[in-house]
Amino acid sequence: MIAEKVLEKIDRKEAVIGVVGLGYVGLPLAVEKANAGYRVIGFDIQQKRVDMVNQGINYIGDVVDEELTRMVQTGQLRATTNYSDISEVDAVAICVPTPLDQYQQPDTSYVEASAREIAKRIHPGMLVVLESTTYPGTTEEVVLPILEESGLKVGEGFFLAFSPERVDPGNKVYKTKNTPRVVGGVTKDCTRVAAALYRNVLEGEVFEVSVPAVAEMEKILENTFRNINIALANEMAILCNKMGIDYWEVLEAAKTKPYGFMPFYPGPGLGGHCIPIDPYYLTWKAREYKYHTRLIELAGEINNYMPDFVVERTIQMLNRHGKPLKGSNVLLLGVTYKKDIDDIRESPAIEVIHKLEKKGARIWVNDPYISSFQLNGRSYESQTLTEELLASSDIVLITTDHSVYDYQFIANHAKVIFDTRNGMKNIQSISADYEKI
Numbered sequence: 323m324i325a326e327k328v329l330e331k332i333d334r335k336e337a338v339i340g341v342v343g344l345g346y347v348g349l350p351l352a353v354e355k356a357n358a359g360y361r362v363i364g365f366d367i368q369q370k371r372v373d374m375v376n377q378g379i380n381y382i383g384d385v386v387d388e389e390l391t392r393m394v395q396t397g398q399l400r401a402t403t404n405y406s407d408i409s410e411v412d413a414v415a416i417c418v419p420t421p422l423d424q425y426q427q428p429d430t431s432y433v434e435a436s437a438r439e440i441a442k443r444i445h446p447g448m449l450v451v452l453e454s455t456t457y458p459g460t461t462e463e464v465v466l467p468i469l470e471e472s473g474l475k476v477g478e479g480f481f482l483a484f485s486p487e488r489v490d491p492g493n494k495v496y497k498t499k500n501t502p503r504v505v506g507g508v509t510k511d512c513t514r515v516a517a518a519l520y521r522n523v524l525e526g527e528v529f530e531v532s533v534p535a536v537a538e539m540e541k542i543l544e545n546t547f548r549n550i551n552i553a554l555a556n557e558m559a560i561l562c563n564k565m566g567i568d569y570w571e572v573l574e575a576a577k578t579k580p581y582g583f584m585p586f587y588p589g590p591g592l593g594g595h596c597i598p599i600d601p602y603y604l605t606w607k608a609r610e611y612k613y614h615t616r617l618i619e620l621a622g623e624i625n626n627y628m629p630d631f632v633v634e635r636t637i638q639m640l641n642r643h644g645k646p647l648k649g650s651n652v653l654l655l656g657v658t659y660k661k662d663i664d665d666i667r668e669s670p671a672i673e674v675i676h677k678l679e680k681k682g683a684r685i686w687v688n689d690p691y692i693s694s695f696q697l698n699g700r701s702y703e704s705q706t707l708t709e710e711l712l713a714s715s716d717i718v719l720i721t722t723d724h725s726v727y728d729y730q731f732i733a734n735h736a737k738v739i740f741d742t743r744n745g746m747k748n749i750q751s752i753s754a755d756y757e758k759i
Contacts, residue, residue, distance in 0.1 A: 582622025593659020656722020
C-alpha cells in the first residue's frame, strides 16, 4: 500500500521535504523540518530571499540565526527559485500569501500558481499540504482539481491535506515547533500521512479532523474570534472616552474575575496578515450560501474606524493648544502592527500616517525595528529618538508600544502625548498633556 511506504519513509527521515514560500510561515517551518533531520528544499520567487537563505542569513524574527546557518552549512536546507526541483521532494507544504483583492475578496492566485508548479512534477506517493490561511473549501475546490490534472488520484496516487499555519510573530513562548497543529486530509490516508510528518517534526500536539474544510474553518474561527473581541474592546474604549471613564482601569478591574472573562485590548486598529483579513474570507464564502455574516462585518467596521478615531482625537488634543492639524509636527512612535517585531503588514500606524498626511500634518516616525518604509511613493526614515525631536513635536502618538522605548524619557520631553496602546501605564509622572485611547 502506497501510504505505508510513504509513512515508512517519513519515519526513517528519508523523505525530502519542500516548502513553497519562505516568508513568516515558510522559513520557520523549513528550519524546523531540517532541524528534525529531514533534507529540506525551500522555494520562493524572490531571488533575494533565496540568496539570503543559501548564505545562512536570517530575515525572519522567529527563526534562530544559528539554527538557520547550521542547517544550511550541513546541507540540510537549501533554497531555490527553480520550481523544477519539486520533482525531488516527497512532501511539500504550500506557505504562500492569500491576500484580499481590491473588492475584499480572497485572492488565491498564489496558491493556484504553487499548485500548478507542483502538479507538473507530482509523483506517486507525494504529500501536499496547504498551510496558507484561506476560506473553507479551498483545498478541495481549488488545489485538488489542479493536482488531479496530473492523472494521479488523491488518496491513492498522492496525498493532500490542509494544516493551517499558527504563527504569532514575537511570541516568546509559542513558536512553530511547540504550537499545536490541526490537520485535515481529503481522505483518511491523507490525514494519516500528513499528521505523521508533523508529529515527526513538531513538539506540539497534532489534532486530526475529518476533512480539510474543518481545518480551514477552524483557522478562520480562531482569528474571527479575536477580531470580534478586539472590536468590542475598541467600541468600549470609544464609549468610555465619551463618558470620561478610563477604559484601561475598567479592563484591569474586569481582569480580576477568575472565570468567564478574557481581556482584549483596544488600539489604533488591526494589523498583521491574519486578523484584519481572515474574517473577510468567511463573509465572502457565506454569500455562496445566501447568508449575511452581520456580526463579523460589524466588527470589521468598528476596527476599520479606529485610525479615524485616532486622527479625530489627535485633532482635539492639538486644538486645546491652539494648533490646527494642518502644518503641525506629528511624531509617531512605532509603525509595526504589534510590539517588539519588525512586521508592518496591514499596520494601523501606516493607515494613521496616511490619514494625517491627507489633512496636512507633517509626519515624523521612529521605530527601533524598522529603518525605513515606503508609503504612497514616499520614503519614511526612522528618526533617532532624541530630546530635541520630542520637544519639537506638536504631538507624539504612541502607535506601537515597543518594550525598548524609554517611556519616562518620552514623558519628560514631549509636550502632548496621545497613547493609543497604554504604553505609558507604568509611568507615574507625566508633565505633558497626556491622553490614552
